[in-house]
Amino acid sequence: MSLVNRNTENPWRFFNNAMNPFEFDRDLMNWNSSLGGQMWKPSVDVKETENNLIIKADLPGMTKDQIQIEVDNGQLIISGERSSEKKEDNEKFHRVERSYGSFTRSFAVPEGCTAESINAHFDNGVLELTLPKLQKSKSQKVCIQ
Template identity: 40%
Template sequence: MAITRWNPMRELLTMHDQLNRLFDESFGRSQSAELDYGAWSPAVDLREEEGQYVIEADMPGMKREDIEVHVENNVLSIRGERKFEEETKKDTYHRIERAYGRFTRSFALPSRVEADKITATYKDGILQLVVPKAEESKPKRIAIKG
């Protein structure tokens, strides 16, 4: 699995967006709740175990039908959409902090995995993917004739 480098700018941009939203809400410039939600991306843990890699993604509140997992050209992609719950006229929202929308997360797989044996389970808001490692090819001694 490829190791992703930590990007401090990502956290800075997230903080910038949150400050902008805070000022907009404070001065009454907020749009409707559906337009105001931000794009999101599920948090992912990736670990290596003996014989396999395990990827776990936090996706609370999502339905299994709204999640897709694909492998193509040694790239594992997780796609989905957390759908916005429509406001009702009788409800008055004072704060909307949960993020909604479409997302895609992609991971480059090492060349020595068995892509056709990847398994996916979704339970309690966590998607778990198990990516089996391929058997190491054993060295073979070649006899020299002559």
């Protein structure tokens, strides 16, 4: 077995991956895990309709009290922490794939959208946020009197 020091494998890895956020996230998660930290990123779908922006996040095993949602400086921030299950000393795990720990996801909010106008619904481990889009004013004719 050969050991490879990831830091010398490609010293420009993080710089090069800045252009590809998916690779950067993967390397960042590997780097964090190698330090013993836990980080996970819940899966999210973002859909746009004529009047709304809809965000659905998979947060299995969490309760609504473990999730924080805030709007700050034009960003919608979803954060929380999923605790790991208590492990007994006599248990022998053959595979552990579920991630635990804290997470943060952020998204740009439509112009004019406020925290009060966002509708949040949490059911069966799925958080659904509906953000209304600002309606652009349609052109109107002005009559001369």
